[in-house]
Amino acid sequence: MTWWPHSSRSGSGIGMETRKRRHIDVCLHGPVEYETVTTGLEHYRLPYNALTQTSLRRVRLDTRFLGKPLSAPLLIGAMTGGAELSGTINRNLAAAAQRLGVGMMLGSQRIMFHNDAVARSFAVRDIAPDVLLIGNVGLAQLSEPVLPALERALEHVGADALAVHTNPLQEAMQRDGDTDFTGSIDRLRTLAATLRQPVLLKEVGHGIGAAAAAALAGSALAAVDVAGAGGTSWARVEQLVRYGEIRSPALAEWGVPTAQALLEVRRTLPDVALVASGGIRTGMDAAKALAMGADVVAVARPLLAPAIQSADAVVEWLLGFIDELRVCLHGCGAADLAALQRGGVLTA
Secondary structure, three states: OOOOOOOOOOOOOHHHHHHHHHHHHHHOOOOEEEOOOOHHHHHHEOOOOOOOOOOHHOOOOEEEEOEEEOOEEEEOOOOOOOOOHHHHHHHHHHHHHHHHOOOEEEEOOOOOOOOOOHHHOOOOOOOOOOEEEEEEEEHHOOOOOOOHHHHHHHHHHOOOOEEOOOOOOHHHOOOOOOOOOOOOOHHHHHHHHOOOOOEEEEOOOOOHHHHHHHHHOOOOOOOOOOEEEEOEEEHHHHHHHHHHOOOOOOHHOOOHHHHHHHHHHHHHOOOOOOEEEOOOHHHHHHHHHOOOOOOOOOOHHHHHHHHHHHHHHHHEEEEHHHHHHHHHHHHOOOOHHHHHHHHHHHOO
């Protein structure tokens, strides 16, 4: 294997745990959404069919993703892990995912490499034995020495797959962030070809566009999560965590909008499974993204406050989202997801 020897500099243990808790607080209460950049989904619309021949209650949303069945094309996106509150959040999210039959992506498990005590904040298999559970690690942290710890972390949580998040802008905003991404594409290719679980690549909310997608051609990646701009800006989050204010507003508004990212990656990698995330807030957003070529969508920040409250609160939010998605299929005459994708979208 070809790896770049890496030593983590962003801290571990209590320091990282504190930063994880500050992430939660800022995402709950701070101005973390993009202010000038939108997802771009507003520029597209579903074709409405007044003579639909579908029955709303018979519209099928079930699908398969990464080899696992889903009752709807939906993942609970990566959020948190490592802080005490993270355990509550993750368990409520997992309980909701189990009840509804949707997938779940864990927050970055990097903290587990150095601190066994925080592993319980990621442990959800006991309450979500059947869900598609996706582990998570940063691209900048991939190294040959880290691989055994990564494999142990995935085994510990019972992950079905691994998401590798690439976040050069977010890391650049952190104090002592990991900012050397040289050789990371080769390391990602090696990991995808050798890891037992399927590997997907994701951004954190600044988007994967055509140039990045082209670099992945011919790799063994199972999927790409475009994680476009238009929802939560992690360049904004990190500035709020570090300074308590936005000192570089232009950087906070930088990224590839979700709709653009989705179209570019689908054109560049036509045979790779795609996740649409980044500002997906409604069933209509999801329907548009699916009609534009996504296989599933992911939602994160809107579920944060409900997850602190209870699993029931998460279920309630998700049911509203899924019900709206079903109405969207019914209204455009699509009895299932394949029909929705065949119908495509119109420019608004």
